[in-house]
Amino acid sequence: MEEKALKELRETIRKEVKEAMHEEHALATSQKDVLILAIYAAEIMVRNGSETYRVEDTIMRICKSEGLDFVEALVTPTGILVSIDQSHSSQHHMLTFNKRIQNRLINLEKVSEVNDFSRRFVVKEMSVEEGMERLREIDKKSLPYRITTQAIFAGIASGFFILLVGANFPEFISALLSTIIMTFVLGILLKRGFSYFFTHLTGGMIAASLAILASTLHPDIRMNIVIIGGIMVMVPGVAITNGLRDTIAGDLMSGIIRGVEALVIAVSIAFGVGFVLNIWNVAQRFL
Amino acid sequence: MTVALKFVYAYIATIGFAVLFQVPKKTLLRSGFAGAFGWSVFNIINQEFNSVVVATFLAAMVLAMIGERFARTEKQPFTVFIIPGIVPLVPGVALYNTMIAILEENYNLAAEVGSEAILIALAISGGLTIVLSVNAYLRKKRMALAEKRAIKIQEKKNKLVNDQDLDPEEQQKEMEKTKLEEYYKEQFFDDEVQDYSSDEEEQ
Numbered sequence: 001m002e003e004k005a006l007k008e009l010r011e012t013i014r015k016e017v018k019e020a021m022h023e024e025h026a027l028a029t030s031q032k033d034v035l036i037l038a039i040y041a042a043e044i045m046v047r048n049g050s051e052t053y054r055v056e057d058t059i060m061r062i063c064k065s066e067g068l069d070f071v072e073a074l075v076t077p078t079g080i081l082v083s084i085d086q087s088h089s090s091q092h093h094m095l096t097f098n099k100r101i102q103n104r105l106i107n108l109e110k111v112s113e114v115n116d117f118s119r120r121f122v123v124k125e126m127s128v129e130e131g132m133e134r135l136r137e138i139d140k141k142s143l144p145y146r147i148t149t150q151a152i153f154a155g156i157a158s159g160f161f162i163l164l165v166g167a168n169f170p171e172f173i174s175a176l177l178s179t180i181i182m183t184f185v186l187g188i189l190l191k192r193g194f195s196y197f198f199t200h201l202t203g204g205m206i207a208a209s210l211a212i213l214a215s216t217l218h219p220d221i222r223m224n225i226v227i228i229g230g231i232m233v234m235v236p237g238v239a240i241t242n243g244l245r246d247t248i249a250g251d252l253m254s255g256i257i258r259g260v261e262a263l264v265i266a267v268s269i270a271f272g273v274g275f276v277l278n279i280w281n282v283a284q285r286f287l
Numbered sequence: 288m289t290v291a292l293k294f295v296y297a298y299i300a301t302i303g304f305a306v307l308f309q310v311p312k313k314t315l316l317r318s319g320f321a322g323a324f325g326w327s328v329f330n331i332i333n334q335e336f337n338s339v340v341v342a343t344f345l346a347a348m349v350l351a352m353i354g355e356r357f358a359r360t361e362k363q364p365f366t367v368f369i370i371p372g373i374v375p376l377v378p379g380v381a382l383y384n385t386m387i388a389i390l391e392e393n394y395n396l397a398a399e400v401g402s403e404a405i406l407i408a409l410a411i412s413g414g415l416t417i418v419l420s421v422n423a424y425l426r427k428k429r430m431a432l433a434e435k436r437a438i439k440i441q442e443k444k445n446k447l448v449n450d451q452d453l454d455p456e457e458q459q460k461e462m463e464k465t466k467l468e469e470y471y472k473e474q475f476f477d478d479e480v481q482d483y484s485s486d487e488e489e490q
Contacts, residue, residue: 048309106307106370107308108364108370109309109311110309112314116362117359119355143309145309153302153303154298155303157300157302157303157304158300160297160345161300163296164293164297164300164375165380179372228383232379235377235379235382237377237378237408238370240377241415242378244408248412248416270386274389274390
């Protein structure tokens with residue numbers, strides 16, 4: 001009799017432990033799923049040129065909406081680090097995820113879509129699995145404008161920009177055409193996976209050579225203003241401004257990373273333009 | 288005349304830059320306005336006071352205000368409107384001049400123009416940051432106010448329902464008044480409460 005009771009007791013304890021373990025496991029996996037989702041959303045945002053605090057904010061909101069009280073996110077343009085747990089007081093189920101980000105570009109459409117997604121997710125419009133599906137959809141989307149469209153609009157932008165700083169009509173036309181060619185080449189080089197330094201160096205060289213060509217063809221065309229129109233499309237003004245904004249807001253690491261990125265781009269453009277201009281100066285002596 | 292013409296040029300140029308930054312198609316036309324207004328402010332103030340840095344600073348502030356406004360009405364992150372808009376203000380010309388000065392080995396001129404470029408960049412980011420942090424603070428305050436009002440109205444409603452001494456006609460009247468109040472609250476505060484598409488820098 002006693003043995004039977006003992007056996008039953010053992011059985012129930014075993015069952016309870018098993019259930020508890022199962023529950024804990026389920027809890028851990030659901031936490032992990034949320035963390036993976038948050039990291040994925042953050043990765044898409046950083047890769048497409050979002051600001052640091054917006055990414056951190058998105059991670060916080062996604063995790064907190066799923067009942068995770070303890071969220072620590074460290075976002076830089078080169079990597080994301082997130083730790084989560086159920087509560088602030090006991091941190092026994094701490095999970096940490098580290099994601100390295102290799103290359104970045106500016107695609108504001110994706111930033112906007114992930115932002116919209118996080119807003120929908122937070123008000124429980126979708127489950128974690130559906131959210132993952134939606135994020136994959138966003139990630140797979142191609143650029144909204146193709147390279148040719150981009151090139152044409154870049155030409156228009158540079159042409160109208162130099163009209164703003166006082167260009168005449170022939171300069172407008174030459175900046176338009178040279179920037180279209182330059183942006184097209186730049187887009188193809190970036191697509192092939194060349195580094196920032198090499199692509200912007202090439203861009204600067206093309207802009208300078210086409211400007212020199214235009215200035216020899218027509219006496220009214222000033223070389224400098226056409227080059228300015230060309231490099232305005234590549235100039236890392238956004239990186240400089242975002243870097244300074246991050247620094248002012250206290251995200252010092254992101255600020256420095258963006259600042260260095262801007263410096264590399266600026267130096268490579270200057271290198272390309274300067275190289276061609278120097279050669280032209282030397283060549284003029286012989287002509 | 289030239290101001291209007293330059294407004295149009297800046298509008299078109301900003302749309303061109305917006306395409307380069309892959310702005311969503313439906314907001315393309317609107318994102319041109321931030322840049323156009325920003326450049327116009329820059330142009331006018333630069334002509335009046337003859338100071339590029341001050342003009343850039345004020346232009347960045349105007350740009351940030353317009354971007355915030357559009358971000359709220361369009362439910363988009365405000366970067367979509369601001370990033371294309373700041374490109375015409377960016378010190379591209381100053382950077383180019385710095386580079387030319389370095390090429391000519393005229394380092395005094397390079398330092399002069401280079402520091403101007405840095406000052407312009409600082410002016411842009413300073414202007415943006417000031418407007419965005421003030422707006423974030425105001426939004427927080429408004430949200431707190433809206434919440435307080437909602438609680439007050441709920442309390443009033445509960446009181447009216449539970450009040451036995453009031454005669455039914457008056458109760459009906461009061462109830463309608465509260466409903467009206469609630470309606471106005473929704474009209475003015477709803478987007479504030481639900482919206483966090485734009486900036487919230489101070490966590």
